[in-house]
Amino acid sequence: MKNFSLQQWLVIVVLALLTALEPLSIDLYLPGFIDIAKAFSTTIPSVQISLSTFLGGFAVGQLLWGPLADRWGRKKPILLSLLIFVVASVACIYVRTVEQLWVVRFIQAIGGCGGIVISRAVVTDYFDKTKTLKIFALLALIMGVAPIIAPSIGNAVLSVFSWQGLFGAMAVLGAVLFLLTILFLPESSKRQASNKDANVVKDYLQILKVKKFTVYSLIAGIVNGALMIYVANGPFLIMEKGGFSSDMFGLIFGINAFGLMIGSYLTNVLQKYIATNKLVRYALMFMLAVSIAMLGAIYANVSIHIILVILFFYIFPMGILFPATTELAITPFAGTRNSGSASALFGSVQLLMAFFCSMGANLISDGTVGAVGLSFALCSILAFVIVFVKIAAQEGLRRQSVH
Structure with missing residues (x-):
């Protein structure tokens, strides 16, 4: 890892944070399940459905962002996905029923998965083939760390704020990533124009x-x-x-x-x-x-x-x-x-x-x-x-x- 330039390290940091967004979005709000259930006068299993809808949105969203990244380049779709994530995170704060939370978490996942999908493509675009395994290993390392620290972050947030603060923290994280992407992530795709008439299914x-x-x-x-x-x-x-x-x-x-x-x-x-x-x-x-x-x-x-x-x-x-x-x-x-x-x-x-x-x-x-x-x-x-x-x-x- 010593052979990376400062610019490459900045790109790696942004990609690592984008990769961590999904596990953080899952595990950060787990400590708030009891509070959310009380707020909506429902059961914890009912709140857990919001986790299932998140995973469903994550699976569907991946199929959407890949073709968009091939058509528009890497940077614009990442910014759009983060914008959707931030707006959905804020919307989670204002939901009035657990059913609304299910729907908004689905939308939040569609936004959140854009970064992790396109990050893999950026790695193969931007870095030499001899370095890609090192980057993927580092991203896997981040994916391992994020679920460990996320519940602790969630507990820290809950000690100061109500359960809505958990989604506020996600919105802040998404906004920070939006700025970092603008500042430090270059456009790595060189084949944007050729994909305008692409058939996604084909x-x-x-x-x-x-x-x-x-x-x-x-x-x-x-x-x-x-x-x-x-x-x-x-x-x-x-x-x-x-x-x-x-x-x-x-x-x-x-x-x-x-x-x-x-x-x-x-x-x-x-x-x-x-x-x-x-x-x-x-x-x-x-x-x-x-x-x-x-x-x-x-x-x-x-x-x-x-x-x-x-x-x-x-x-x-x-x-x-x-x-x-x-x-x-x-x-x-x-x-x-x-x-x-x-x-x-x-x-x-x-x-x-x-x-x-x-x-x-x-x-x-x-x-x-x-x-x-x-x-x-x-x-x-x-x-x-x-x-x-x-x-x-x-x-x-x-x-x-x-x-």
Whole structure:
């Protein structure tokens, strides 16, 4: 990371903050759920729907911003997305019913996702190919830090303001990012004019035909699905089965997030010696081995504390897989007119696969630790099978070329 100029570092900082906007927008208002429920005379599950609508808006919005970034360039769509985010954040302050909050959070997510989608395209536009993995690893690191600090920021805001202050903080963050984007983010796209008559659906279909993109997008989605399964079952594993307090839950959650961050950091070190596609393969092998060890430990009725230690090592390789799969999926479109659309489709495929994995975990769930361990193992097996099929297909093509 020493080879970056001051201007490049400023760009990296802006991209990192844009990337952090989504996890901050999710986790920052979690401490206010009880207050919001009281304000609207409703239940906490009803307030939680606003989180679901946010994720839905995030999935839909990604498909919109990618083509806009390819047509208008990178900077204008980012500014427009941040403007929508700020206006929606302010609107959240003035909602009068929880149903209104659901709708406005959906709109807020559509604005907030623009930055993270277009940031991936900016990385491939602006930086040399030898540096893109380093940037993606750094962005993954930020994605790991943001969920840890967001609840603490939310609690700090709540100690001074009411729950409306949480959305006020989001509006301020969006406004600051709007100014930083104007001041420090250059226009990196050089193919704006060629996209005026682009067919969005056709472009997305063409992108999906690139096997490298499809394979690594699917893997990223499955790994993200495994992470979502962990997030959903974390309280069950740590507090209910582990018997830890809510304070210890936060600490253990933070330790696991730190493991993810270590993985992201190691990506920069390992990529000097190991090709990125091999790095993905080795990380998936490690993840699969740990998931099998976890299942064995669960069915051997070992202490839940040992299982939680094993869980740390299951999460750790995700820190390697997120930046590595992002680079492998997105870089084939670097400098092309579809780089923004590729970034958007990558994010949407990732969310879609995470949704399917989470739903599958819910279907096999029976309220036991074994069902959670089985979900982790199935995700690892599925991701590894996809890589294995890809390797087998490549070997088949090599044999054909030889004969």
